[in-house]
Amino acid sequence: MELISLGTFLNAVSQGLLWSILAMGVYITYRILDFADLTTEGSFPLGAAVDAMLIINGTNPFVATFASFIIGLVAGLVTGLLNTKLKIPGLLSGILVMTGLYSVNLRIMGKANLPLLKQPTIITTVTDMGISNSNAIMLVGIVSVVIIILLLVLLFATEFGFALRATGNNPKMISALGVNTDIMIIIGLMISNGLISLSGGIIAQYNGYADAGMGTGTIVIGLASVIIGEVIFGKTSIFRSLISVVLGSILYRIIIAFVLENGLQPTDLKLISSIVLAICLFLPVVKEKMFAKKSIKNMNGGANNA
Amino acid sequence: MLKLTNITKTFEPGTLNEKKALKGISLDMKESDFITIIGGNGAGKSTLLNAIAGMFITDSGKIEIDGNDVTNLPEHKRAKYIGRVFQDTRMGTASGMTIEENMAMAYRRGKHRTLRKGITKAERDFYREHLKMLDLGLEDRLTTKTGLLSGGQRQALTLLMATMTKPKLLLLDEHTAALDPKTAKKVLELTKKIIAEDKLTALMITHNMRDALKHGNRLVMLDKGKIIIDLSEEQKKNLQVSDLLSMFEKASGDSMTNDRMLLG
Incomplete structure (x- = not known):
């Protein structure tokens, strides 16, 4: 008996790739900036809405997709201004x-x-070249993820990228080194929400619709991908972390596909998402405890030998 | 180099917690002056350094660094003049970033952050050479995250980062207080060496009266937000800790009850 069919598996992989763009956006705020940003749940459908509206009005789907990135920057800008200029706490700003x-x-x-x-969508543009629908989705996913990872890795290796990372890591220190942390928080939120909104735009084209309610639960999906990825695949460098986040997003989709194939309903999805995230958040704690027990055992073992 | 004219600061004015932290402090520092600052808990030592660094804007008075009026500049705009080392060893570096990344950020203190490379090959060699000075073996650990270093190592690194670009002003806020005595001594010696070699203008808070007398060319004692004693190199040269204590009692009308200062 196989756990899930190959078709379902491949489908989950491509979905995971498309959603990983959102997860990388969440990674930037949650991990790099240390900012729990709930704007996600609004910027994701925002990207979908703008993208769908533009496509329906005859805009080239690539231009529409790019526009969903740009509009996400604006959403992040607003959250950033609320937080840094009006001093509203981050969670509330989002x-x-x-x-x-x-x-x-x-x-x-x-x-x-x-x-x-x-x-016409970016996916149909690819299928028009004679590639099957599922392969087209996979291709779109792989190409966008590779481009985004490349750009982010380059960005985080710049002077600006260092300052952005330090802002989340030790704002007092980087401020003492002459960086305006407010600006860093604003730009970080912009890039993050730009990616999330871009993801929304692409997902809308994949789903074949934009929906006002499609943002609900996206923060949980993003966080679950980040945390599953980091726990299982590691986080020693920015590059490694981004790859982990993408793999985490794919794994998350596989888990979802698996539970759906085994009797649960699509309406159960949000509950499943929350449970998966809760388990993921708990995993590092378990890992630590197991590690602690092991080292105590080793110590005792050492003492017995001596 | 640094000129403070009658600066004042009250925290939470008009509330029950109102605290007049600085009550009119004036100080004129010449280039390459090395002032040690002592005073009891709540005397305003750290507040004074934070005011100079721009962590808050003072209520009144004027702060000039090297002839530039910085009174109303935010912290990040004063950074080009000021190198700092804090008491908390975790404050001086970004713990999730590597030694070389931290040094690269310090190397760009006060400069505009661009999309150029955050760290170049040539810099890396420069940092390695610089780290050798610490004699802690950090030159072989450029890609170690600073969170994995010991407190003493981190503090030595922070000191190096603060002085690498020869700041107009070096602010040291009890930077050896959280270290064990042996490491504290080593970091203090290093501090002295760097300040002397680069002829830096420095302000150092210490709770240790002996250190305050031994180091620097001027000693300032704060009490309740005011400078109550200001000694030149000549004046402090032959002083003992006991002399300093009786001077304090005379100046403040209070006795020094802070054990940490007496025993340190």
Whole structure:
């Protein structure tokens, strides 16, 4: 008996790749900036809404996809300004923007659900070249993920990237070294939400619709991917972490596909997401405890030998 | 080099917790002066250094560094003049980043952060050479995260980072207080050596009166937000800790009850 069919597995891999763009965005705020940013749940559908609206109005799907990245920058900018200039706590800033964006997204779409049936998308552009639909999705996923990882690794190796990392790591120190941490937080949130929104745009094209409710639970999906990835695949460098996050996102989709194939309903998904994340958050603690026990054992063993 | 004119700072004014931390401090430092600062808990020593560094804007008075009025500049805009080492050994470096990355950030203190490489090959050699001076073997551990270093190693590294670009002003806030005596002594010697070699202008807070007398060319004692004693190199040369204590009692009308200062 196989756990999941090959088709389902490959499908989960491509979905994981597309969602990993969101996960990398979450990684930037949650890990690099040490900022729990809930803007995600608004910027993800924002990207989808803008992307779908533009495509329906005849914009080239690549331009529309890029536009969803740009609009995400704006969402991040607003959260950043609320937090740094108006001194609203980070978590609350994100909630405010996320909530406000719900209305904005409905305004953009004009209704709660915007189908993209028979519209050209970046995926159909690839299938038009004679590639099968599932391969096209995989290709789009791989190409975008490779480009984004490359750009992020380059960015984090610059003077600016160092300052951004230090802002999350030790703001007092980098401030004493002449960096305006407010600006760093704002730019970090912008890049993060740009990616999340971009992910929303691509997912909308993959799903064939944009929906006002598609943001719900995305922060949990993003965090789960980051944490599963880091726990299982390591986080010794930025490059390693980003690869881990992508693998984490894929693994998350495989877990979801597995539970769906084994009797649970799609409506159970959000609960499953939360449970998966709770387990992932708990894993490092278990790992540490096991490690501690082991070393005590070793110490005792050593003492017995002596 | 540093000129303070009557600076004051009150925290949480108008509340029950109101604290007049600095009550009109004036200080004129010449180039390559090395001032040691002592004073009891709550005397305003750290507040004074934080005011100079710009961690908050003072209520009144004027702060000039090397002829530039910095009174209303935020911390990050004063950074180009100031190198700092804090008491908490975790404060001086980004613990999740490597030794060379931390040094590269310090090397760019006060400069605009661009999209150029965060660290170059040539710099790496420069940092390796520089680290040899510490004699802690850190030159072979450039890619170790600073969170994995000991407190003493981190403090020595922070000192190196603060002085690498020869700042106009070096602020040391009890930077050896969290270290064990042997390491503290080593870091203090290193401090002295760097300040002397680079002719730096430095302010050093210490809780150790003997260190305060032994190092630097001027000694300032703070009490309740004011400078109550200001001794030149000549004046402090032959002083003992007991002399300093009686001077304190005379100046403040209080007796020195802080054990940490007496025993240190």
